[in-house]
Amino acid sequence: MKDNSTTLIVQTDALKYAYHHESSFLYRDIHLARNQTLFVLGKSGSGKTTLLNLLAGFLLPQSGSVWIAGENLARMSQAQRDRFRGRNIGIVFQKNIFLSSVTVWQNLQWAAYAAGLPFDKEHAGRLLEQLGIQSKSSKKPHTLSQGEQQRVSIARALVNRPALLMADEPTSALDDENALEVIQLLKNACSSHEAALIVVTHDRRIVSSEDLIYYTTPFQTPSPQ
Numbered sequence: 001m002k003d004n005s006t007t008l009i010v011q012t013d014a015l016k017y018a019y020h021h022e023s024s025f026l027y028r029d030i031h032l033a034r035n036q037t038l039f040v041l042g043k044s045g046s047g048k049t050t051l052l053n054l055l056a057g058f059l060l061p062q063s064g065s066v067w068i069a070g071e072n073l074a075r076m077s078q079a080q081r082d083r084f085r086g087r088n089i090g091i092v093f094q095k096n097i098f099l100s101s102v103t104v105w106q107n108l109q110w111a112a113y114a115a116g117l118p119f120d121k122e123h124a125g126r127l128l129e130q131l132g133i134q135s136k137s138s139k140k141p142h143t144l145s146q147g148e149q150q151r152v153s154i155a156r157a158l159v160n161r162p163a164l165l166m167a168d169e170p171t172s173a174l175d176d177e178n179a180l181e182v183i184q185l186l187k188n189a190c191s192s193h194e195a196a197l198i199v200v201t202h203d204r205r206i207v208s209s210e211d212l213i214y215y216t217t218p219f220q221t222p223s224p225q
């Protein structure tokens with residue numbers, strides 16, 4: 001049997017990105033395997049969200065490479081990258097954005113449809129159950145509380161069984177108890193799917209001693225004009 005625990009899900013090599021004439025970011029390399037969690041910490045403006053966008057292929061680096069599940073994102077066309085992202089990367093964005101005119105269940109269906117995958121009803125049902133929101137399945141997302149919407153967002157990110165789940169500041173608006181609960185939910189969801197998890201945050205409450213930590217700050221350099 002293949003040992004999934006040693007499969008690298010995320011690998012980066014000398015990633016560099018600059019926004020026009022703004023400062024540029026040089027990122028230390030990342031090697032992340034299945035079932036591992038990495039917290040990306042750093043000051044505001046230090047390039048955390050930029051890193052997440054590079055790992056998701058929303059941005060392409062000026063130099064360096066990103067491999068997700070062994071595939072180099074820069075070697076794909078835009079359409080291939082979008083499709084690859086839909087199938088391999090689940091993202092919980094800072095703001096919960098849903099199709100507002102349809103139900104929670106239809107939002108999950110849409111995530112599968114957009115990735116060109118069949119909708120696995122059993123898996124989707126289990127996810128809602130695991131996240132404690134199965135009773136909200138036929139509700140419109142905007143009628144749910146922020147915490148419930150965030151769980152829908154996690155379920156949607158996992159519906160296509162991605163190898164990598166990324167969450168951007170998932171706990172910034174939460175109190176201590178709920179912040180820890182959301183992180184535990186993300187970790188549990190990833191471990192039951194054998195996915196790797198990356199959490200971008202400046203919330204130190206949620207980081208424990210056994211977690212892997214990646215700091216963005218020290219590698220920011222002025223951009224040559």
Ligand SMILES: Nc1ncnc2c1ncn2[C@@H]1O[C@H](COP(=O)(O)OP(=O)(O)OP(=O)(O)O)[C@@H](O)[C@H]1O
Pocket residue numbers: 019022042043044045046047048049050051202
């Ligand atoms: N689309 C953009 N165009 C130009 N500059 C940008 C753009 N997006 C981000 N930046 C700049 O790049 C820097 C890093 O932004 P980024 O969002 O990656 O930081 P961050 O560490 O996630 O910050 P925060 O913790 O405040 O969310 C910031 O100075 C920001 O102003």
